[in-house]
């Protein structure tokens with residue numbers, strides 16, 4: 001996702017181009033003013049990307065900004081600034097890091113704080129949030145930020161999907177969920193029209209959505225290439241190569257990036273080049289955002305012959321045809337269906353494995369498809385969204401799948417204070433031993 | 445009905461507080477079904493209309509978490525962990541089912557943990573939205589219909605609009621009665637202490653609505669007969685937070701030499717002020733109360749034209765309480781790992797301070813073991829505002 005003090009080696013050339021993407025996204029927010037464009041502080045994975053792209057609104061990604069600060073190990077000053085106004089250290093550190101940065105800038109009368117990573121991020125003209133199931137900061141962070149940016153309007157949409165309940169047929173509920181999401185997306189458009197003073201060009205939106213769909217498919221096809229043994233790319237790289245699909249969906253650049261990655265992976269497979277040489281263990285990264293300040297830990301795994309051919313994190317896409325989306329002329333309704341079905345299609349998978357849950361069903365599918373021998377979760381303390389419920393996933397996995405080595409690592413995404421490299425490496429070493437024993441047992 | 449009419453209200457409240465859920469358990473033994481529920485966001489009217497015994501679940505601050513941590517991460521809000529720990533230890537083993545509303549990540553992200561490990565005959569995750577615009581009201585009505593259908597299937601009985609209408613009346617009446625009791629705290633000194641009141645609030649949420657109303661009436665009559673205590677010089681404190689359901693915190697405030705005169709808690713002020721409007725479709729009124737009238741941090745309010753307007757919409761009710769109950773100082777008591785309330789601290793603090801009321805912000809665990817430290821901070825605060 002970003003460069004660290006000591007850059008981690010990337011196994012693919014294409015991934016090496018990611019810092020350019022990230023810088024480009026930041027630079028776009030700074031350039032927007034000269035180009036007469038509006039900047040929106042926005043969230044990834046919120047369904048609003050295509051609306052912004054079609055309306056020439058430049059997204060300012062707070063999560064990316066904080067991730068960069070973390071990777072540069074330079075987040076502490078922003079975290080402390082937020083803390084000085086009573087934001088607890090136990091809150092989402094993506095949010096508090098970014099809010100701290102904006103607080104400093106406001107105190108400087110709008111001047112970019114010195115040392116802001118890569119030139120910093122432009123001041124938003126609007127803040128877009130989302131009250132979806134995914135996380136509380138998605139609507140509390142905008143509200144909290146407005147306390148310091150009082151002139152900046154906030155709009156929070158709602159993108160819900162049916163909750164998992166084995167006793168309720170989710171297909172019966174999809175209709176009214178999609179209706180609700182669609183209406184909320186229309187509200188988002190109306191809000192953006194008010195702030196930009198421009199009308200939505202619906203044909204352009206349709207074209208952007210169509211490009212997104214193609215990018216989704218290409219992304220999934222490309223990642224599927226990692227099933228090869230040895231795998232040509234692992235999660236260490238994927239934490240970089242997720243940038244275009246996560247932050248630049250709906251743009252030609254994102255699509256082109258995966259064309260390039262796809263070609264490179266095919267080439268590597270043809271030449272038999274893998275991430276680890278020799279590749280001894282294949283592990284799934286089953287949940288959790290990584291510690292951005294410690295991406296080198298992936299290399300530590302690699303140095304032991306362990307690779308991650310697949311991860312759940314940032315793989316928020318599935319082949320469009322698999323989702324079986326109803327036809328519609330309204331691109332916003334299409335986004336809504338894509339969103340709802342992205343979640344519910346795992347429910348069908350879960351129903352086929354008694355006692356399972358959608359998250360576990362997905363892990364089981366990936367273990368099979370990518371021939372994994374072990375499972376690693378990362379539990380980041382400041383984000384409940386992806387990290388509460390991991391113990392349970394591990395437990396259900398053990399029950400319904402059976403014996404497979406599982407490691408739950410603990411840390412954070414931004415806050416380095418709880419990280420200890422030596423301890424982490426010791427835990428990895430112990431896990432590798434378990435993996436080895438497991439593989440031997442399987443062999444005999 | 446119990447023989448409550450003849451009993452001493454405060455004593456009964458004390459008993460139900462100390463033996464939380466005991467009445468629900470009795471009713472279960474009499475053949476009723478008991479449904480536990482979390483948070484102010486569960487539309488209790490619907491449970492009442494379904495004929496089940498609703499029991500709002502609470503945690504136990506004086507009990508260490510001994511089992512729950514094996515199932516649920518410690519990054520989950522400590523209140524939720526405490527309730528879960530109690531449940532997994534069998535404290536609510538008489539429950540037939542449970543409702544978990546989508547309040548916050550700590551609830552939503554642990555939904556599977558609850559349903560899977562408790563294995564109750566009835567389970568429902570109620571997907572309450574965070575946003576309150578018109579499409580959200582329509583959506584809320586849809587999810588209420590799904591909720592009703594699951595309850596009907598479970599109880600094998602239809603939940604009619606009439607039954608819901610009656611439940612709305614009963615709960616509105618209950619809210620009015622509780623507000624009358626709150627009124628008795630307006631005098632200086634208040635006729636009922638914060639510690640006593642906390643016990644009444646907790647007891648009330650453990651009872652079917654008719655019994656809860658009878659209890660509140662008894663307490664009110666009893667308290668009205670009291671002579672005001674002599675000590676009128678103490679500072680008058682308001683407490684703000686989510687589910688603070690232990691008298692220990694009120695005790696920490698009052699033993700430091702103040703009166704706890706009003707709260708904005710999700711077991712107290714937050715739920716007893718807003719009523720459900722009577723609407724042709726009763727679900728309309730319910731949806732509006734739970735989305736628009738309940739002032740809790742997990743519903744997004746931000747449609748105002750200016751930030752100041754948004755603040756008024758979010759916190760204006762606090763100013764009313766401050767004036768109505770002549771508050772001298774406010775304590776924000778927020779649990780660690782609570783994003784919804786945690787992110788509002790700066791805005792809420794400055795809003796209250798702008799009304800001229802000093803604020804003490806405390807972030808804490810859900811445990812009496814840390815209360816000594818909390819009490820020291822409260823004492824220092826009281827000294828500061830003396």
Ligand code: SF4
Pocket residue numbers: 063092093094095134135136137138382383384385386413
């Ligand atoms: S998903 Fe987690 S890290 Fe991202 S904004 Fe939400 S709480 Fe923060």
Ligand code: SF4
Pocket residue numbers: 521522523524547548549550551686687742779781782783784785
């Ligand atoms: S205190 Fe906060 S995190 Fe805990 S249940 Fe309430 S809203 Fe959720």
